[in-house]
Amino acid sequence: MTDKKEKTKKNSQIKEIARRFFKSKLATLGVILFAIVLFFAIFANLFGSYEESITQNIMEKFQTPSAEHWFGTDNYGRDLFLRCIHGARISLIISFSASILSAVLGTIAGMTAAYYGGKYESLMMRLMDVFSAVPTILLAICFVAALGASSTNLVIAMALARTPSFTRIARGAALTVVGQEHIEAARCGGTSDLRIILRHIFPNAMAPVIITFTGNISSMILQNASMSFLGLGVPAPAPEWGAIISGAKGFMRNFPHMVWFPGLCIIIAALSISLIGDGLRDALDPRLKS
Amino acid sequence: MIKYVLKRLLMMIPVLIGVSLLIFLLVNSVPGDPASYALGADATAEQIQAFNESIGYYDPLPVRYFNYMKDLLRFDFGTSYVSRLPVMGELSVKVPISIIVAFTAIAGSLLVGIPLGVLSAVKQYSLLDVIPTSMAICLASAPSFWLGLLLMLEFSLRHQWLPSFGVEKPWWFILPMLTLVAIYGSNQMRLTRSSMLETIRQDYISTVRAKGATERVVIWRHALKNALLPVITAAGNNFGILLGGAIVTETLFSLPGLGTFIVNGVKQKDVPVVMGGTITLAALFAFVMLAVDVIYAFADPRVKARYKKMK
Numbered sequence: 001m002t003d004k005k006e007k008t009k010k011n012s013q014i015k016e017i018a019r020r021f022f023k024s025k026l027a028t029l030g031v032i033l034f035a036i037v038l039f040f041a042i043f044a045n046l047f048g049s050y051e052e053s054i055t056q057n058i059m060e061k062f063q064t065p066s067a068e069h070w071f072g073t074d075n076y077g078r079d080l081f082l083r084c085i086h087g088a089r090i091s092l093i094i095s096f097s098a099s100i101l102s103a104v105l106g107t108i109a110g111m112t113a114a115y116y117g118g119k120y121e122s123l124m125m126r127l128m129d130v131f132s133a134v135p136t137i138l139l140a141i142c143f144v145a146a147l148g149a150s151s152t153n154l155v156i157a158m159a160l161a162r163t164p165s166f167t168r169i170a171r172g173a174a175l176t177v178v179g180q181e182h183i184e185a186a187r188c189g190g191t192s193d194l195r196i197i198l199r200h201i202f203p204n205a206m207a208p209v210i211i212t213f214t215g216n217i218s219s220m221i222l223q224n225a226s227m228s229f230l231g232l233g234v235p236a237p238a239p240e241w242g243a244i245i246s247g248a249k250g251f252m253r254n255f256p257h258m259v260w261f262p263g264l265c266i267i268i269a270a271l272s273i274s275l276i277g278d279g280l281r282d283a284l285d286p287r288l289k290s
Numbered sequence: 291m292i293k294y295v296l297k298r299l300l301m302m303i304p305v306l307i308g309v310s311l312l313i314f315l316l317v318n319s320v321p322g323d324p325a326s327y328a329l330g331a332d333a334t335a336e337q338i339q340a341f342n343e344s345i346g347y348y349d350p351l352p353v354r355y356f357n358y359m360k361d362l363l364r365f366d367f368g369t370s371y372v373s374r375l376p377v378m379g380e381l382s383v384k385v386p387i388s389i390i391v392a393f394t395a396i397a398g399s400l401l402v403g404i405p406l407g408v409l410s411a412v413k414q415y416s417l418l419d420v421i422p423t424s425m426a427i428c429l430a431s432a433p434s435f436w437l438g439l440l441l442m443l444e445f446s447l448r449h450q451w452l453p454s455f456g457v458e459k460p461w462w463f464i465l466p467m468l469t470l471v472a473i474y475g476s477n478q479m480r481l482t483r484s485s486m487l488e489t490i491r492q493d494y495i496s497t498v499r500a501k502g503a504t505e506r507v508v509i510w511r512h513a514l515k516n517a518l519l520p521v522i523t524a525a526g527n528n529f530g531i532l533l534g535g536a537i538v539t540e541t542l543f544s545l546p547g548l549g550t551f552i553v554n555g556v557k558q559k560d561v562p563v564v565m566g567g568t569i570t571l572a573a574l575f576a577f578v579m580l581a582v583d584v585i586y587a588f589a590d591p592r593v594k595a596r597y598k599k600m601k
Contacts (some may be wrong), residue, residue: 064534137538143316246435
């Protein structure tokens with residue numbers, strides 16, 4: 001009985017958030033744009049295989065956009081549309097996994113810091129101070145250099161470099177809950193620390209983490225592209241957007257399409273997610289409810 | 291206030307030691323030994339061994355760290371493995387460039403961002419709001435290297451008005467500056483807008499209006515002053531990020547700044563370069579953030595009162 005009641009309450013809450021979310025035109029636009037990006041990323045193989053996107057075909061090099069090659073071809077005759085949509089796959093996978101990893105690490109660190117307090121908390125927060133004393137992209141580059149260049153290490157490096165911001169936000173959000181009576185009551189009732197953190201603190205501190213998480217994905221897309229542009233990202237010949245632009249910059253004077261299209265892909269992907277993030281922030285934050 | 295500043299300065303020491311330890315471990319985990327990067331491919335095995343011995347590479351890691359830190363206490367940053375130049379001398383060239391770049395970029399982005407942000411907040415939902423805001427959202431999602439490349443394409447390849455790289459003349463900085471101002475200006479503009487929107491709905495603004503102040507005085511004197519605080523913090527933060535994080539723009543336009551210096555050091559396992567660079571950067575960053583907090587206290591009596599209470 002109570003279970004059912006709780007469930008309907010939860011459903012209506014999600015519905016209410018969704019209603020507020022889709023009331024915003026920009027957020028809806030973000031969802032549509034993201035759906036398009038996601039469609040091409042998932043069904044990239046319908047347009048041509050990954051091998052096709054990295055195989056050179058000198059006969060067809062430097063073609064401008066046409067019916068056959070929607071985005072034209074590059075200096076090795078590879079179809080740029082194919083490279084861009086396979087690039088969407090790489091970019092989304094890397095930025096999502098890096099964002100998830102840093103959110104998980106940061107939330108664990110932040111919530112345990114807020115819950116246990118004392119020496120553990122100050123040690124944790126000083127550690128985060130150290131991490132954030134260096135700009136994220138520089139820290140990520142140091143991590144990649146130390147771990148070796150590969151997609152997995154890139155994800156780890158970008159995630160570690162971004163963990164401090166999550167830790168601070170999760171700790172801040174958890175601190176508002178930790179002192180409340182229901183936590184004390186749960187502790188008195190003999191509930192384990194893990195259960196208190198997961199069932200009582202996490203749900204109450206989730207909103208700011210979700211907002212930061214979404215905002216972070218678009219920064220990760222940009223950072224991932226920047227690192228590939230510098231030659232420190234996904235190893236060649238993978239069609240990463242930043243790497244495509246980096247390879248095209250020598251030819252951009254005569255063939256600007258080689259730079260325009262991958263750049264627009266980055267903008268659309270990053271823009272769609274940051275619009276969704278802004279919409280979520282407004283929908284989840286009751287203070288801004290109008 | 292002075293007590294607070296001193297406390298903050300003292301707190302910087304453990305953070306800097308932490309940074310030095312973290313970076314030391316990271317750069318020493320870069321595969322390969324320093325000599326093979328410094329001497330190139332045609333060095334003999336004896337030369338490599340002699341070089342590695344001369345820099346103490348065969349000592350255990352903790353010993354190397356303590357030796358480095360002992361020198362650092364005397365402000366001796368060591369000598370670059372690759373260029374054989376003292377790191378201190380190199381830093382005295384790179385740091386000013388980075389400071390100039392970061393400072394002009396932030397000043398420019400505030401000059402563009404604050405007025406546009408105020409305008410769009412005051413005229414919310416009008417065309418004066420929708421156009422700048424949507425442009426800012428798009429620019430915030432654009433990668434800096436792409437914007438820089440497009441500017442280069444237009445101004446140095448098509449028209450040859452400005453060179454695409456180098457720092458010999460002041461106007462050679464224009465293209466990288468435009469790139470950075472586009473990105474950070476849109477960031478500052480969005481912040482100003484949302485902070486302004488929050489402020490103009492406060493009761494004290496209604497009070498000022500009720501007193502019969504003109505709209506100009508209400509917006510520019512009363513609302514903006516209050517709305518500016520988060521904008522100042524973000525500007526300080528962005529300044530810190532730009533000091534070492536403008537690597538992409540620096541690389542694109544061949545600006546020999548701090549970020550590029552460190553990244554090249556990382557690639558070549560040049561331990562003194564990376565260590566000296568990052569420690570300087572972290573210290574500069576901490577000073578900037580401290581300065582922001584002090585400015586904050588001067589700008590906002592509420593914050594000043596809080597510091598008074600703390601002691």
